[in-house]
Amino acid sequence: MGARTGKQYLEEIDKTPREVWYGGEKITYGITKHPAFKGIAQTMAELYDLQHDPELIDIMTYISSKTGERVGTSFLMPKKREDLVKRTTMMKIWADYSGGMLGRTPDYLNSALMAMASAANFFGKNERINFAENIINYYEYVRENDLLLTHTLINPQVNRSVGPSKQVDPFIAARIVEKNSEGVIIRGARMLATFPLADEILVFPSTVLRSGQDDVPYAMAFALSVSTPGLKFICRESFSHESKFDHPLASRFDEQDAVVVFDDVLVPWERIFILEDPEKCNLYSDVTNAVVFMAHQSLVREIAKCEFVLGLATLMAETIGIDQFHHVQEKIAEIIMITETMKAFLVASEANAKMSEWGILTPDKTFLNAARNLWPRVSHRLNEIIRQLGASGLMTIPPESIMVSEARKYVDKYLQAKLANAEERLKLFKLAWDFVGSSFGSRQDLYEYFFFGDPVRMASNLYNWYNKELLKERIKKFLQKVEK
Template structure:
């Protein structure tokens, strides 16, 4: 394969990004706070450095001749080599190429990166696909969406999205208390001015841009000020990012092998009367269109989300298997049942990915979008806790009580550790690292965060179940049952009489 095409434009490098370029790009003057202190360069800060380095490593894989054919594509419009996730999918072959790329990104991160560039780039693609409908909202909005998608693709940007409104008083109406939701307070010749906050913006401290959307629930006329889709660089004046407590620190020598590398950070975004230029506005004051667009622009990300979850389940299954083998319980019937449950989850997720491809449809903009798998997303949230519990059930108290590297290095302790904390055909130090991995995956602050993420990131579970019920077409089966219970003399169901099938 020829060398990737990279040039320099007025706003920086064009084409696929290197790890070093990603690190350097984060020193951009953003207003970022952690524990009451402003962070000027996330790439060098101890709370973020390891996770930034991990993303940088993944960016460098795009330049590796062994991985570049899977992770990149040549854009005929710009002539640049771009990330595969940005490729418009017009055929099943295109869709499967995007799948292969996401599988590489997400297997490299063991399914722990919920906001992987493979995921968020696909939402930019979804916005591009929906551009014609956005143009109908207001002249120029569709062109804005296309221009932003191309800007993100050609600069290989790391993206995040801002969805949830602050948890102040969910029983109140934002119309009565405007601070409850992000809102437009002004339109002028330069753009719109927004005020408010968005919560739990994953990856914001180490991303380049944020896409604001989701305001599909505000459909009444008086609440139109809350319906806004737009995108902004995270160093935009007036945009303040507040981080939660970081995971993966190593007090007392304890290891956190997953948290150290894969903590994506979650943040509150405060919009302190932020000016959004008109060329970064995509939708305004149309709740019905926002509701329609929510599913459309997330068609690809839902597909990628299944791939990511399958990798997480594979990680849970392999960890549980190795833990069981290390303590000699892998032959126990109850343990094999737990492992079989995890294996079934992995295989079912594979079916969902295949189903999204089998149900793929051509959109009104001419792209082939993965088919709807809303029920699979509900199932994923439902089984998430069970998948984590399987690892904990097998490892039991052992996932909690393991020596640290300093313990293992201590001459007084080491003989006891080798004698009493070894496993079946596995030395104490290796067993300790395995069980620390299991703890990091399921029990510590990072593991608990990942478990919560699986439950909430697909949206409100009750609402999603209700939506499935409301849209499910029962008419044919109900008709058969209604004819069956109509009583003596009711018209016979010819198909039932003849044993035919619909």
């Protein structure tokens, strides 16, 4: 099949049965037409269509050496600098389409899968399963069918003071129940998977597992079709809305988040990549460079978001005539600093790219690690600045229907702005509110903070991983020269 069109994506998703719970409603077929999901489904279809835009096709796709078909560029294993540039350009086109609001565009997990397949030997084999072969076959299957993946990493937030085996019930966190001739049976749950409109779900470990016997049944990595019997998605309330005018972001970009339940789900042997191996679970992301390629994709998206906010802030300031105030300029300059810092991380990570032990040209992890640690700390500041600039303008945004009421004359008079009529100003400030204050905006803020995991533990990892020895030596030498 190769790179899908939007129509192919929608048809495939609708005809694939799944068990998605939206409140008390069970959705099996036709999820892309459901009011809670149709906005994001349509957006995803538009992204897929960009792969077939005659002006973009050479960036968005490449020719698969296996089938001769065009496949998505995020599957490309970079061997040379131009490949990295092509990947980045492609990712930026998708990220710009939503102003960086979408965390689960297909390139995010395709990048991880590409890295893991390139490092297939890491997964090895045992007497029964060839894990290395499984990951390569799975990568090729996803690439050639242009499937959309979601993933679920963390265990339910029941009691974080103890590990999964010490919870009130050892089957709260998803774990192996038994093995049979067809595969492994999984029971329990994972806390979250964004985007239940995917074709497939990756179930990988994230939190560090101890290598004791207790953790062994939880130590696994596998992939499943979302239509696998027993697999259930329990969604939160949708933030989507019909009106694009009132909710310019939520109406199109609410990705939805769901608890994932495994009710004795059979995982076929050929879909298992790690089994009962805590050590491999703890190492896979770093050793295969999956984390590097995910961080690389995320950084491109974060830059798109920074640029979106910079444009938004500038337009708001000019529209209501506050752009000449020094503190307003200072705040917008702060967005410029954040934007250019994130861009510098990207440039540096690519300039310093090296061939990995797996033969893949890999962006420099140090810069990407710094970027993914900095982002949760600065992304909230972007929201804060929009709030500070918008002030009460973020609240004087009556619903669209007022524009066809007799009250319109008041709106036209009192909600006009220095550089915009009332309708233009409403559109702009509704966009700002959807970004910083609506349910959609609040979720974005939370998402950016926890996107790559808990920032506190990520910072500890950075502290422990970063080589500080030379710097300590330099200080010691410096101190030797200090006279008493």
